[in-house]
Amino acid sequence: MNLRPARALLVAGLLALTACGDATGDRPAAVSSDWPSVLKAARGQTVNWYMYGGDEALNSFVSRTLATKLKPYGVSVNQVKITDTVDAINKVLAEKQAGRNHGGSVDLIWVNGENFATGKQAGLWQCGYDLPNAKYVDSTNPAVTSDFGVPVDGCESVWQQAHSALVYDSSKLAASDVSSVTALFAWATAHPGRFTYPAPPDFTGSMAVRTFLYDTAGGPSAFPGPTVAAAYGPASARLWQRLLTLAPSLWRKGQTYPVSQADVEKLYGQGEIDAYLTYGPGAVAQQVSKGVFPSSTREAVFRSGNIANDSFVAIPANAAHQAAALVVANQLLDPATQLALFKANGAYPAIDLARLPAAERQQFQAVDLGPSVLPLSELTAHVQPELAAAYVTRIEADWKTHVLQR
Amino acid sequence: MTGRRPRWVTIVLLLAPAVTVVGVLFLGGLGLGVAQSFGYLPFLHGWHWGLDGYRALWHDPAVTASVGLTLRVALVSTAVATVLGVAAGLLLHSLVRGRRTVTAVFGSTLAVPHIVGALAMVLLLSQSGLLSRLAHAAGLSGTPAHFPALTADGFGWGIIAEYVWKETPFVALVVLAALSGGIGELRGVARTLGAGPWQRLRHVVLPLIAPAVAATSVLVFAFSFGSYEVPALLGRPYPAGLPVVALQYQQDVDLNSRPEAMAVAVLIAVVVAVVVAGYLALIRRLSGRPL
Numbered sequence: 001m002n003l004r005p006a007r008a009l010l011v012a013g014l015l016a017l018t019a020c021g022d023a024t025g026d027r028p029a030a031v032s033s034d035w036p037s038v039l040k041a042a043r044g045q046t047v048n049w050y051m052y053g054g055d056e057a058l059n060s061f062v063s064r065t066l067a068t069k070l071k072p073y074g075v076s077v078n079q080v081k082i083t084d085t086v087d088a089i090n091k092v093l094a095e096k097q098a099g100r101n102h103g104g105s106v107d108l109i110w111v112n113g114e115n116f117a118t119g120k121q122a123g124l125w126q127c128g129y130d131l132p133n134a135k136y137v138d139s140t141n142p143a144v145t146s147d148f149g150v151p152v153d154g155c156e157s158v159w160q161q162a163h164s165a166l167v168y169d170s171s172k173l174a175a176s177d178v179s180s181v182t183a184l185f186a187w188a189t190a191h192p193g194r195f196t197y198p199a200p201p202d203f204t205g206s207m208a209v210r211t212f213l214y215d216t217a218g219g220p221s222a223f224p225g226p227t228v229a230a231a232y233g234p235a236s237a238r239l240w241q242r243l244l245t246l247a248p249s250l251w252r253k254g255q256t257y258p259v260s261q262a263d264v265e266k267l268y269g270q271g272e273i274d275a276y277l278t279y280g281p282g283a284v285a286q287q288v289s290k291g292v293f294p295s296s297t298r299e300a301v302f303r304s305g306n307i308a309n310d311s312f313v314a315i316p317a318n319a320a321h322q323a324a325a326l327v328v329a330n331q332l333l334d335p336a337t338q339l340a341l342f343k344a345n346g347a348y349p350a351i352d353l354a355r356l357p358a359a360e361r362q363q364f365q366a367v368d369l370g371p372s373v374l375p376l377s378e379l380t381a382h383v384q385p386e387l388a389a390a391y392v393t394r395i396e397a398d399w400k401t402h403v404l405q406r
Numbered sequence: 407m408t409g410r411r412p413r414w415v416t417i418v419l420l421l422a423p424a425v426t427v428v429g430v431l432f433l434g435g436l437g438l439g440v441a442q443s444f445g446y447l448p449f450l451h452g453w454h455w456g457l458d459g460y461r462a463l464w465h466d467p468a469v470t471a472s473v474g475l476t477l478r479v480a481l482v483s484t485a486v487a488t489v490l491g492v493a494a495g496l497l498l499h500s501l502v503r504g505r506r507t508v509t510a511v512f513g514s515t516l517a518v519p520h521i522v523g524a525l526a527m528v529l530l531l532s533q534s535g536l537l538s539r540l541a542h543a544a545g546l547s548g549t550p551a552h553f554p555a556l557t558a559d560g561f562g563w564g565i566i567a568e569y570v571w572k573e574t575p576f577v578a579l580v581v582l583a584a585l586s587g588g589i590g591e592l593r594g595v596a597r598t599l600g601a602g603p604w605q606r607l608r609h610v611v612l613p614l615i616a617p618a619v620a621a622t623s624v625l626v627f628a629f630s631f632g633s634y635e636v637p638a639l640l641g642r643p644y645p646a647g648l649p650v651v652a653l654q655y656q657q658d659v660d661l662n663s664r665p666e667a668m669a670v671a672v673l674i675a676v677v678v679a680v681v682v683a684g685y686l687a688l689i690r691r692l693s694g695r696p697l
Contacts, residue, residue: 193551199643256642270534405467
């Protein structure tokens with residue numbers, strides 16, 4: 001497939017869409033500057049929140065904890081469970097094509113990276129709102145102001161942080177085996193079949209390949225800018241060579257890869273593999289306490305650092321219940337809600353804890369996720385940013401060609 | 407009532423709901439899919455008609471490898487389910503006692519959705535599944551990796567197992583229905599004329615059930631060639647089943663993958679249509695043959 005011109009065409013097409021749509025004309029500006037009137041308009045509305053539905057702890061947080069906290073505002077939330085964010089984007093895009101500029105069926109989407117970029121180019125998002133609880137967010141943090149290299153520009157609101165980590169069974173791997181990517185690959189070669197990662201474009205599989213790329217190229221600084229730099233060519237060639245050398249030592253001898261992260265975690269739970277990369281290290285505690293994972297499960301961060309990003313919610317410009325969607329986005333930034341989310345599934349707070357009163361900050365630090373989970377201080381010590389969306393798409397396509405289909 | 411209204415009006419009115427569903431939902435969707443496969447993307451600036459979607463298929467290893475896998479899985483599943491189903495149907499028919507109970511057990515799988523069947527196969531056949539655990543308990547295999555890979559395997563055994571499990575009873579029930587006519591008398595006549603059991607099966611029973619079995623196996627083939635959830639759950643990311651590939655391209659963030667996604671879908675439709683046409687030719691020959 002000839003990807004680069006295709007992608008350029010896509011961008012051109014989406015820009016044309018923006019130009020002939022209503023996005024440039026009557027987009028409501030700063031809808032939430034008058035918060036009391038937002039609250040008034042929101043009363044009695046139900047927000048259709050399209051989000052990944054595969055995390056039971058998170059589902060229960062939305063349907064119980066969040067729903068209870070929204071009750072005083074007369075707002076209810078209907079979680080529309082999807083497996084891939086692009087489904088929600090396609091729905092909004094289709095409605096926009098059909099000329100449905102108001103009363104759209106999607107009110108809120110858990111989004112980031114490529115999908116946010118696609119939606120932004122097509123002018124799908126409501127932008128320029130300011131939420132009262134945004135005061136808890138560190139607006140100078142680059143992880144909050146840009147999303148996979150795309151400027152946020154007030155078109156989405158942050159709600160949780162995701163740090164990647166390696167999850168491993170400490171009865172099988174020593175601390176020295178997980179100190180670096182090289183050490184892990186050496187261990188995997190000595191223990192064939194006990195490590196794998198999901199096939200990109202799975203979100204976590206894609207992150208795993210980028211982690212290996214950072215390690216191969218010496219960090220994300222080798223790949224600046226929104227478009228794929230020349231340095232990517234030789235660095236990726238070395239990466240594919242490295243992954244192909246590793247492949248025969250992976251699960252199923254690297255002849256195939258698990259389709260999804262859920263499959264990978266199942267393999268770990270059933271003792272088929274001893275280590276995997278995750279974008280949700282906080283959720284591991286629950287799996288251990290439920291007995292799904294062995295109690296010797298531990299987490300580690302490679303010396304070369306771990307990839308992190310912030311998760312956002314975005315409101316489509318044609319959403320039927322924009323006011324209520326704003327209330328939900330605002331509620332997600334409320335410190336007590338962030339604390340409940342942290343406790344529920346170990347999702348790290350998107351707000352800046354330094355902005356909280358000492359007593360509240362203490363509550364976050366007192367949450368004990370058990371010995372399996374890395375403390376926040378260690379998880380955030382060597383954080384590395386995500387690459388621009390163009391790189392992500394390119395890496396996913398190249399991995400398919402050079403590793404999966406070799 | 408029909409006296410005041412011309413007969414053709416009544417017929418048109420009665421057919422209208424069905425024709426609307428077929429026309430709008432099926433033909434409309436098919437038409438739009440075919441149009442998109444030829445590049446019709448009105449929401450993209452600079453779209454043009456062309457064969458790019460189909461040309462891309464030709465050079466795309468994800469598609470070329472998938473065609474072989476999908477054909478293999480559909481053909482093997484259909485053949486095995488047909489043979490087992492016919493045998494089971496004949497066996498059920500010959501049961502004197504308990505036929506109704508056994509038939510009901512067979513029929514019960516018809517109500518199970520394929521996605522549930524596929525998940526059951528994962529629990530049963532995967533390297534940490536029930537069979538693997540039993541093999542381990544019996545001392546036949548050591549670690550999970552020693553158990554043969556039956557799901558996400560290169561050949562597609564896991565997918566085939568699900569289709570065979572689900573479709574064999576279907577074929578068997580069709581055979582039972584085809585046998586429920588006056589077949590007993592025909593066999594009696596054949597016996598009085600000196601036909602042995604094998605001759606009765608070969609010249610009386612099989613020709614009688616052949617049209618129904620052929621029709622059923624075409625249905626089984628068409629389904630197993632075009633079904634998404636079973637290869638999605640039991641297959642590999644590469645090569646994946648054709649319907650899985652179609653959805654992968656449909657979900658690509660690059661909207662220019664749409665023609666290729668639709669071209670894959672059209673390819674599935676064409677293959678199934680060719681097989682059905684072949685079946686129609688076959689059935690004409692089969693029903694023309696004297697019993």
